[in-house]
Amino acid sequence: MYNSTIRSFKSSIDKEALIIFGGNQISIGHYFSEPLVDSFKILIGTDININSIDTEFLLLKEEDLINITIGDILLFRPNGTIRKIYNSKSEDNVLFLTEQCNNYCLMCSQPPRKTDDIDYYFSLNTLLIKLLPKNIAKLGISGGEPTLLKKKLVILLEQIKSCLPETAIYLLSNGKNFDDISYVQEISEIGLNDFVIGIPFHSDFYKDHDLITQSQDSYNRTLKGLYNLARFNLNIELRVVINKINYSRLYQISNYIFHNLPFVCHVAFMGMEYTGLVPKNKKEIWIDQTEYNTQLKNAVLNLASWGIYVSVFNLPLCLVEKTLHQYVKKSISDWKVEYFEQCINCVLKADCGGDFGTSLKHSVNIQPC
């Protein structure tokens, strides 16, 4: 089950609100537009006598209630839809900042939309940051492209520093807007304690990178951005999504990283998710995970031999050569993971991160180890 939407069949609320689910007890709601102090009590259940209560209420079906846990934070919209935007059982919660993006990657799993949604998500997230539990271990920030928020991203990060000083923050970005060094400086000066920026790097050859991002000059801008981030000693995780266009140059890419980007703190080679724009672009971009085994092995071992921290993400162990198993991480978000019938007999199942539940097709090569 992942990020699905619930529809309440009766509700007394008529404005956008964030609700901290309290179970059978009263939950607490906050309207978007009002300050935190103006919270309201709200009863959520399947069978509420709406005539005898003096609080706001939400009536749900029983099967919907099962999917919500105490501590979850729900987004309620006036049309009656409820979405879980903070999952108290998950370690992989993400602040979503915008659906807009300034790249259009052929394998994008979250296809961008040209909606003017920045202000909306800004006010949502401003409120959400205040409501999140203080002891949350890690929090991602994603989109679309978060840096499209410009100064608003800085403000959100400052709020995070203030409300969640102990939380490890992971920002996903294509890095292009970091070619503006004053922007990088602003972000650096916030002084976040545990802060990593994840930036996709598709190829050492500019044309291949730009082809994958479908955006001219993205290679140059991202590389300038990376150097600016390095100047301010910000932690960078490079993400190389392996696809049909770049797989034959994985070793050259690893050499490029070592020589030109030795300051990155982590390099992750990632399998593709068969979702989003991938099915549409499959001729140019899709490749079965077993076809690049040798190239992946050479690239990973190369970087590892230079003392660079390397991982392999999003690939089940059976699709990866044994010598690389020590680098494979369980990286797929817990709400997206899927295992298969044949996996029951696999000796490595406990260590394996599975495949994407969101993928519309899976490799025929998935077999027990």
Next chain:
Amino acid sequence: MDYSLLPFRFERIEDSEIIVNEVGDFLICPTGTSKNIVERNIKEEDSIYKDLIANHIISIATIPALIDNLAARYRTKKAFLDSFTVLHIFVMTIRCNQNCIYCQASSRTSDQVNYDISIETLNYAIDLMFQSPSPHLTMEFQGGEPTIAFEKLKYAIEKTEEINIKKNKIITYVLCTNSVSFSDEILDLCLKYKILISTSLDGPEFIHNQNRGKSDSYQKVVQGINIARDKLGFDKISALMTTSNYSLDYPKEIIDSYIENNFSNIFIRALNPYGLAQNNDNWEKYNHSFIEFYKTALDYIIDINKRGIYFEESFTTLILKKILTPFSTGFVDLQSPAGLINSVIVYNYDGCVYASDESRMLAEHNDFTFRLGTVKDKYNDIFYGEKSLEIANTWANEALAGCSDCAYQTYCGADPVRNYTTQNNMNGFRPTSLFCKKNKAIIEHVFLLLITRNEEVMPVFKNWLNKN
């Protein structure tokens, strides 16, 4: 689509061509590739096109979009310049208690005390040392045999510690000693101030004693090393060897003796054409033999590593760091701009200041070309004075005839003092330069190993690089 050229150099190697960009990244290509590049015969469809673009050899714009990144990488390669003079050599005395046949210090006997450094000189020199902009300082004590002037040694360190309370620099002390006379008070001093000991071990007993001209030298040195290791810790003692004419026939024996004596690395050094060693008749022959010695020793060392024993050849590691990594190396004898003044300075026992260790050897033969002044002179007059500026004209191999086009330029260095000593001219004459011949031969040999025996040597080499 036409492309622009970025700065690169090339050379023929084996039956291929090596192309090196301005920051030391290299490609091994078919012979004639450089000519093809320049004549615009490389097409976008060619497999090498992507490599040339990604490795900053050609560019689609006259000024590449990533010029700032490239400049940052260049700066990284030259990062040793940032701190300016790090190594400060103090020649405490030219008295010695040995008489090695190739001694550069042309020492006097132990009892003539006027050959010791004075307190006044130490005070002035230490003051100059602290004026260096470097946050790290290495204070290296040489001689003669510096432990003979123990009181001066103690004074120098204590004075430095006292001044450093305010200056707050990170100071490393190094004592270059023959290890034959470690008294308790010397070892106590070393323990107290975490002094690193650098000693000389030329190989097994028969070689070492032959080189030193004394029949008990090896025994004393090994004994000294072990005493020091016991008291100060294993990692505090390092050994250097010099390859005399006699040593040339025994590469394996020398390596074996280092392993027997529990060293995990060796630095294969050639003789310098200074001091008593200047009386070597045939330098060309020696140079040639030394290169063969190095290759044999390196092969032997690689084999040892393949058998599971970690043993490193330090000069090779330095070359590898320059070839295979984007990082800077702080090896003063092979860099451009040269190490003299930029990285090292020498305060002599007589109060004179020299640009490098070899410079003061020249002075012993009454040649003061590289004397920069005295310790009483002002810092700016010494480091940025006329002499210094004159030497600066010849201290960068980027601007020397024969070096400016060399493919190995980024891995090599300049040495105006060596040029002057051997060829009477700070510029030097590359076709007959033994410095050039030796370095080029070694760098080329390392590349040949990487090209022809890659799978075999890379794990060994990476092991050495990761430990450094």
Next chain:
Amino acid sequence: MIYLIQIDEKTIQCEIDNDIYNDRVITKTLYWLSNNYTIYQTKSGKGNIVKFEKHIGVFDDNEVASLKSKISQNLIDFKTRDIVNQETKSIREILLIKAFANNDDFEDYNLIINNKA
């Protein structure tokens, strides 16, 4: 193709066309041979006439062939290097200035114009 003419037993001569190899290229080529020979250069209508005189002994066929090969190869290589040097002169300067300048206010554009890259 370089043609070597034997003048006498210790002297070899060749003519190098300036239209193909400029003086810089010729000088660099000769630099690497000047330890083994005394070299004399004069100008002709087409280029440089270069004489190689052995210090000691006489030329034999092997040495002449070897010398011819070295000269030809080096002329080609140094010409390639010369083109690279000429075309990258400005970029090299910009690179060095950017590497060691302490500020970012540097106009690449002006330097290129001034050097007519």
